Amino acid sequence: MRIEAExxxxxxxxxxxxxAQDFTRAVxxxxxxxxxxxxxxxxxxxxxxxxxxxxxxxTGTPALYLHPAEAVHGDLGMLVRGDVVLALSSSxxxxxxxxxxxxxxxxGSKLITITGDxxxxxxxxxxxxxxxxxxxxxxxVALDCSIDQEACSLGLAPTASTTAMLALGDALAVALSEKRxxxxxxFAHLHPGGKLGKKLARVSQLMHSGDAVPRVExxxxxxxxxxxxxxxxxxxxxxxxxxxxxxVISDGDLRRLLEKRKDxxxxxxxxxxxxxxxxxxxxxxxxTALNIMEQKKITSLxxxxxxxxxxxxxxxxxxxxxxxx
Numbered sequence: 001m002r003i004e005a006e007x008x009x010x011x012x013x014x015x016x017x018x019x020a021q022d023f024t025r026a027v028x029x030x031x032x033x034x035x036x037x038x039x040x041x042x043x044x045x046x047x048x049x050x051x052x053x054x055x056x057x058x059t060g061t062p063a064l065y066l067h068p069a070e071a072v073h074g075d076l077g078m079l080v081r082g083d084v085v086l087a088l089s090s091s092x093x094x095x096x097x098x099x100x101x102x103x104x105x106x107x108g109s110k111l112i113t114i115t116g117d118x119x120x121x122x123x124x125x126x127x128x129x130x131x132x133x134x135x136x137x138x139x140x141v142a143l144d145c146s147i148d149q150e151a152c153s154l155g156l157a158p159t160a161s162t163t164a165m166l167a168l169g170d171a172l173a174v175a176l177s178e179k180r181x182x183x184x185x186x187f188a189h190l191h192p193g194g195k196l197g198k199k200l201a202r203v204s205q206l207m208h209s210g211d212a213v214p215r216v217e218x219x220x221x222x223x224x225x226x227x228x229x230x231x232x233x234x235x236x237x238x239x240x241x242x243x244x245x246x247x248v249i250s251d252g253d254l255r256r257l258l259e260k261r262k263d264x265x266x267x268x269x270x271x272x273x274x275x276x277x278x279x280x281x282x283x284x285x286x287x288t289a290l291n292i293m294e295q296k297k298i299t300s301l302x303x304x305x306x307x308x309x310x311x312x313x314x315x316x317x318x319x320x321x322x323x324x325x
Contacts, residue, residue, distance in 0.1 A: 003151040007160040008167050011145065015171065018120040019144055026112050026141045027175045030061065033110075035082030037063040040071070042096050044158040045088040045165065052086070052169030059177040068096035076100070081107045086169075090116040090145075090161050092133020101138050113139040114165055118146045143168060203289050204282035206319065207303045207312035208234065215240050215310070216249075218270040225249060225269050234315050236300045239273045244308045247273035250300070279304045282311050289314050 015023050030037060037056055041049030049065055056063035066078055079085070085104050087097050092115035104111055117136045136142040145168050151159035214228045214237035229237045229251070236250045249272050257264050257272055264272075279302045280289050289301050293316055303312040 001151075003149060004160045004163045007147040007164045010148070011164050011167060014120070014144060015168075022119075022141055022143060023171075023175075026143060026172060027179060029110050029112060029141055030084055030086075030172065030176050031179055033061075033082070033084040035062075035080060035084070037061055037086055038066050038079050038083050038109075039063060039086045039088070039169075040066045040068050040097060040100070041088035042068050042094050044162050045090060045094075048162050048165045048169065049086075049088045051166060052088075052173065055170060055173045056176070059173050060180060060182040061173065061176055068094070068100060072096070072099050076103055079103065079107065079109065081109070083107075084110045084112065086112045086114070086172075087135060087139075088114045088165055088169075089133075089135050090158060090165075092117055092135040094135070098134055101135075105138075110140045111138060112141045112143065114143045114145045114168055116146045116161060117142065117144060119144040201286045202282065203280055203284050203286055203301075203303055203314050204311070206286050207282065207314040208232075208318070209303075209312035213310060213313055214238060215243075216269045217241065218246065218268065218273070220269045222265050222267050222269070222272065225272070226254070229254075234300055234313055236302075236313065238302055238310050238313070239269050240310055243310055245277075245279065245302060245304050245310050247275040248277045248302060249273055250298075277302060280314070281305070286314070286319060290316075290319050 037053070039049040039053040039056070040046075046065075046067065053063040053065040064078065066075060071079075085100075087100075089097055092113070101111075113135050115133055115136050117133050119130060119132065119136065119142060121130065132142065145161070145164050147160045147164055149155060150157065150161060212232060214232035214234060216225050216228055216237050216239055218239060218241065220228075225237060229235070229249070236248055238248055239246045249269060253272060253274055254264070278292060278296055278298070280292060282303050282305075292301060293299060299316040301314050302310060303314055304310055
């Protein structure tokens with residue numbers, strides 16, 4: 001663990017130091033990509049490449065994984081003009097990836113590489129000649145993911161090297177998403193089936209709207225108010241005038257009225273309305289609606305625009321399927 005942690009610390013210092021310009025160039029290259037980011041790697045590097053492609057896709061950058069061995073047997077058709085290739089190879093001499101270079105150059109794709117080459121002299125006052133791998137030499141942007149040692153006691157199994165590759169890929173994906181202004185709502189759109197995405201859902205996505213919203217006017221008789229509430233099944237009705245919210249009447253309001261008065265059915269909505277109810281905007285997070293319901297001990301919230309126009313109603317039941325309740 002300490003060996004891998006040290007590899008990450010050194011990588012972070014490199015990105016913040018001698019590799020800063022190349023890292024920025026890599027992010028700019030990815031940002032200007034007119035197609036997809038095609039991530040490739042063989043063996044353990046291939047496993048890391050798959051994860052980097054998945055992270056890029058989930059943060060707003062279309063990406064896919066290309067198996068280099070399968071590529072030379074037909075899958076190269078996945079690579080088209082406008083794509084950017086991100087190639088991972090610890091040695092920089094992986095034969096299956098080197099075979100792709102001709103095609104990458106032929107279609108004009110940019111090539112970013114992540115290799116174990118030491119691309120920067122350790123002593124700036126005594127520059128040493130740097131021997132680049134074949135893959136790094138072919139790159140438009142070559143990123144140095146070198147390590148001092150693997151965590152494997154034999155120094156053979158990819159351990160610290162793959163951890164560093166993964167972290168560098170994450171750093172590229174996060175820096176790119178920040179450069180593109182990727183927001184929480186964008187994440188939610190790309191993760192509709194996941195728990196994170198559901199927690200980032202907007203009220204407008206879950207609320208009842210249109211004819212499903214119970215509405216009555218001030219003059220509506222309580223018999224009709226009760227019918228509207230029962231028909232719509234939300235335990236509440238809005239009281240509106242020109243679709244502007246005047247107040248609400250809930251099941252609880254009705255029970256309390258029946259305890260106090262015997263002539264409830266002869267009354268109108270104006271006599272029973274609760275004015276200035278708590279409301280929420282459609283663009284708010286569903287999680288915010290849940291917090292309000294819990295604090296106010298209510299089961300429904302009227303969704304309105306800033307001018308009081310009724311847009312819908314969000315009910316506690318609507319939040320059950322989001323795994324927030």
